[in-house]
Amino acid sequence: MPDLETFRTDVRRWLDANAPASMRTPPAHPDDVCWGGAKGKYPDDVRRWLAAMGERGWTAPTWPSDYGGGGLSKDEAKVLGEEMAQQKLRPALIGFGLEMIGPLILQTGNEEQKREHIPRIVRGEVRWCQGYSEPGAGSDLAGLQTRAVRDGDDYVLNGQKVWTSYGDKSDWMFILVRTDTAQKQGGITFLLMDMATPGVQVRPILLISGSSPFCETFLTDARVPRRNVVGQENGGWNIAKMLLRFERNMIADVFKARDDRSRLLRMARQYLPSSDDGRLLDPVMRDRLTQMELDQLCMDLTLSRSRDRLKAGQPPGPEASIFKLYGTELNQRRRELMMDLAGPQGLGWEGPGFADDELTLTRDWLRSRGNTIEGGTSEVQLNIIAKNVLGLPD
Ligand SMILES: Cc1cc2nc3c(=O)[nH]c(=O)nc-3n(C[C@H](O)[C@H](O)[C@H](O)COP(=O)(O)OP(=O)(O)OC[C@H]3O[C@@H](n4cnc5c(N)ncnc54)[C@H](O)[C@@H]3O)c2cc1C
Numbered sequence: 001m002p003d004l005e006t007f008r009t010d011v012r013r014w015l016d017a018n019a020p021a022s023m024r025t026p027p028a029h030p031d032d033v034c035w036g037g038a039k040g041k042y043p044d045d046v047r048r049w050l051a052a053m054g055e056r057g058w059t060a061p062t063w064p065s066d067y068g069g070g071g072l073s074k075d076e077a078k079v080l081g082e083e084m085a086q087q088k089l090r091p092a093l094i095g096f097g098l099e100m101i102g103p104l105i106l107q108t109g110n111e112e113q114k115r116e117h118i119p120r121i122v123r124g125e126v127r128w129c130q131g132y133s134e135p136g137a138g139s140d141l142a143g144l145q146t147r148a149v150r151d152g153d154d155y156v157l158n159g160q161k162v163w164t165s166y167g168d169k170s171d172w173m174f175i176l177v178r179t180d181t182a183q184k185q186g187g188i189t190f191l192l193m194d195m196a197t198p199g200v201q202v203r204p205i206l207l208i209s210g211s212s213p214f215c216e217t218f219l220t221d222a223r224v225p226r227r228n229v230v231g232q233e234n235g236g237w238n239i240a241k242m243l244l245r246f247e248r249n250m251i252a253d254v255f256k257a258r259d260d261r262s263r264l265l266r267m268a269r270q271y272l273p274s275s276d277d278g279r280l281l282d283p284v285m286r287d288r289l290t291q292m293e294l295d296q297l298c299m300d301l302t303l304s305r306s307r308d309r310l311k312a313g314q315p316p317g318p319e320a321s322i323f324k325l326y327g328t329e330l331n332q333r334r335r336e337l338m339m340d341l342a343g344p345q346g347l348g349w350e351g352p353g354f355a356d357d358e359l360t361l362t363r364d365w366l367r368s369r370g371n372t373i374e375g376g377t378s379e380v381q382l383n384i385i386a387k388n389v390l391g392l393p394d
Contacts, residue, residue, distance in 0.1 A: 020045040037127025053092035054123035068119035097121035099250040131175035148177035167215030190236035245316035252327030318388035328371035
């Protein structure tokens, strides 16, 4: 289509002129990946790249330009993605704002909430975290006990959240609270909360590896304005479920368009013997690698179809649970395969004798174990698929 080709030329020119050279290489350190927010300390080029893309709205290419988004059609957004991939450019921004709460506010927020939050998400000014889980409410999320009691124009919040990923680095939280104790699902409200609110205390949870993305969040008489309710008071359960579908799509997508696919093949060449014409000699490993590539390709194509529907403005349905279930288990298989390929070199944790790549291998493998827990466990996804996709009885 001639218009799209003109657009492609313009995009290419703009990226040539605005993308810092260092953004054409993978991040040297996980902390260099830009999640935005006021608390993030990023290298200058990361900041410059975010500012350029954010101003253009291209961090959220298909979001409406009225709220700072790129206003691109899904075909134009695809062209932008292709050109960025062609130039090996990393995304200027990632995170829960773009993938979870932004799409949710666009679908269900009121006009005031869209105007307040969407432009700041697009520009990466605010980093968001998720306040769902509590010590007694994980899979049984509707059992949550954090109370919100009305007082004038505010709610007063008391309770505790747990496993708040990056709570200590975030500026705002979307949080589920109990506004009615007489009903379980029907007593939950979905709120937007500034983490700087007095009475909000975040404590990182230390893991055996020495650091952790997890936090506990304590709420003691924290006041949140009533205008920060998304939807209606006591109507938060359906909104919470819609957000989980965005989250499950995001988690399922954990490998798409990442360097890890080519990394797997690079690793096979590095660690396994091959014939003079480059054929891997080990037939079992050859078979496992081929199966992995095929399964990933099928997953990518199915996910792309679903993504196209999302870009066209349709909210994800319960089928997001299928992607979450399959994508996370595929990721774990991929990590296992990488460990098997590396053999003893996959045992590196720190110290000499291991390349940088090898040092991250074990950590990435361990991290992937959490994929089938976060955003709802695999067992919970199977329950949802059985009930809401296949229509089986309870
Ligand atoms: C990496 C990671 C990041 C996370 N980030 C966040 C975050 O940012 N914000 C947040 O709010 N939470 C976060 N969580 C918490 C996550 O949502 C919960 O851990 C998850 O929902 C499971 O709850 P639970 O840990 O209480 O386990 P439980 O609910 O106690 O489950 C224990 C076991 O019982 C099984 N089980 C429970 N109920 C059923 C059932 N009805 N049928 C069959 N099996 C069942 C589960 O599948 C699981 O195997 C994160 C978790 C991880 C691992």
